[in-house]
Amino acid sequence: MKEFFQVLDIDAVLALKERFERLGNESIPLGNSLGRVLAEDIVAPSDLPGFNRATMDGFAVRATSTYGASESNPTYLDVVGSVVMGQAPAFSVGSGQAARIATGGMLPEGADSVVMLEHTDNLDANTLEVHRSVAPGQYMVARDEDMAQGRLLLSRGRPLKPQDIGVLAAIGRHTVGVYRRPNVGIISTGDEVVPCEADPAPGQIRDINSHTLAALVQEAGAQPVAYGIVKDRYEALHAAFEKALEENDIVLVSGGSSVGTRDLTLDALEALEQSRILFHGVSIRPGKPTILAQCGTKAFWGLPGHVASAMVVFTVLVRPVLDYVGGRLIRMPVRVRARLSRNLASVQGRADFVRVRLTEKERDSWAEPILGQSGLIRTMVEADGLVTIDMNSEGLDQGTWVDVMLI
């Protein structure tokens, strides 16, 4: 039996991420870019909207022409034209003049504001009565008010949100440079594991981990590649590991919680080309029996066989490394605050991730720990999130406000 406890803590594991290679870029159509990670800084190529634009229906004027106007003492302006939507007006607006304009229209040269339709009366086709004064810039957007030429709009490493796609459309970027999506090979091991489609005999269970991990990978913005179930035999493991490593940017193998199987996995990992075991064991619960090997520039993870453990390890350790490799610098906070419904004990030197259900009670959100071993997939289905008890803590008291990481 190999030495079991080359155990690192979470921070030490995460510090290893820079050993792995960041992926290259590709150019994709804007319409396919939701959630993809920007691989370039986006700078405004020109002012936007690019012209002074009305935000109300009314009349484009010089603000000074309206000063002092009121219901009881209106001002009279000459209507010199009508702005056609989508066209630059061929006329200008001087002092004492006004031009009909609709929301979205381009202000004529000389106009610096818009009088709302509601504050005017048309005395005749050419004469406008104005009942209220406006300030310069009122009811319009200035030519560079949305963005000025040269402004940094979006930074490399940002996963694209709908509004970011809006900005890219606004500046005419119908294709966009993004990081290639990491391909993540997924292998299950275990002589007792059968495919989802099979009818398990007594002593066998279906392959839960491959499906769960594939969905986690997909949710994280990467591309899962399934390699099915490999028997607990050195040759079979080694061949599957080699193939998955060749074909992917990252590989996850899960299963083999028994010491013998773990050792087999370690042996097969060590035998890969340019391979080095970075650790086996992390000071977290669940998830301690986790392995990370560096194979050349790629990460090869050995995850615990218990599905709830594998999910925690994916969320806490694998995903940040996957984010690094995929160029992703931002992950939106998906944490909510809640009060702990009962005491939770822990031990110093180990970070605990406790599955909790969120409930509302007495106008507060409460996090209720879910009981049950980490081999039970049900405990993850019942959970809305995880509460962390950090490694310097001996536990958390009932009623404490905690951050719940949604899962």
Added chain:
Amino acid sequence: MKEFFQVLDIDAVLALKERFERLGNESIPLGNSLGRVLAEDIVAPSDLPGFNRATMDGFAVRATSTYGASESNPTYLDVVGSVVMGQAPAFSVGSGQAARIATGGMLPEGADSVVMLEHTDNLDANTLEVHRSVAPGQYMVARDEDMAQGRLLLSRGRPLKPQDIGVLAAIGRHTVGVYRRPNVGIISTGDEVVPCEADPAPGQIRDINSHTLAALVQEAGAQPVAYGIVKDRYEALHAAFEKALEENDIVLVSGGSSVGTRDLTLDALEALEQSRILFHGVSIRPGKPTILAQCGTKAFWGLPGHVASAMVVFTVLVRPVLDYVGGRLIRMPVRVRARLSRNLASVQGRADFVRVRLTEKERDSWAEPILGQSGLIRTMVEADGLVTIDMNSEGLDQGTWVDVMLI
């Protein structure tokens, strides 16, 4: 000009959702089901794991055989066999007996617990020295501990998370019944709007809304279908509306913030078959000039032309109705608590949605309101979320804890 103010509040708008038809089901492969909405209740067809399963490496025993065992006073058991992974043991374990077992192995008949390897010594091939007692059920999972036959595992209306996919794999569901994904037709209008690929002339702007709305639709789990830009002419609008309605479950048209264009849109909507305008105007800011028409069993939304307004309306009004149509009963809370960095004024009778940036300061999260008109896409890019000032409030004070809805 038509009457402008047939204004509803948010609750009244959301109460309309049941007028629209829920979509039908389809059966899809499990591997494609992440985020899809379950259209059936999922019940455990049998116990899981289906057999008593070891969670540690060691020896399967009857707990009573170990009672009283300690380091100083060990108990001796007869080793009667070794459990092969993935197979039902052909032997049983009686009183005073033990069987070798690895994590994940099936406990033999008669055994009710596992003694950890660390707490034993092999005296010879057939004799085991046990240094610690175990309780019945220890270091094992009972045959129905993950789920008992007949237990409701997942309910109709639930969007599938990775762990749900794990449960479905566990019970052998390699296909799953989900609601069809709503097809959402998206139309932009405006004589001043040109496609993203075009080079806008003075007075023109690119079509931001189509791209932003398509991404919002996609993010919500529905399928966007783009119909491009339609000119502000009754015939063109009517023809486009008819086609989009025919080909989709829901239609969104955006643009036309000027009163004339709004009226044209209303006219074209009213002329659709079996069409009825449910309201035009919602007491929210931004987003007031929103229209909803019921066309047969389908919803046809007229959204404000300003992109930030359109996004708010989509998030607050369209998405809940889309969720209803797509069978979705759950949307995970994506809200975080933060303190307001400055006073916000509002008026009673109108709900305000204020774009905010989240920052960390003095160990608290702060929500900093972003200034700028709702026509500015930049303000949405800078925003992490929205703070709601409800319609009964006249504003919020600096320092107040608020819920920020992430966007």
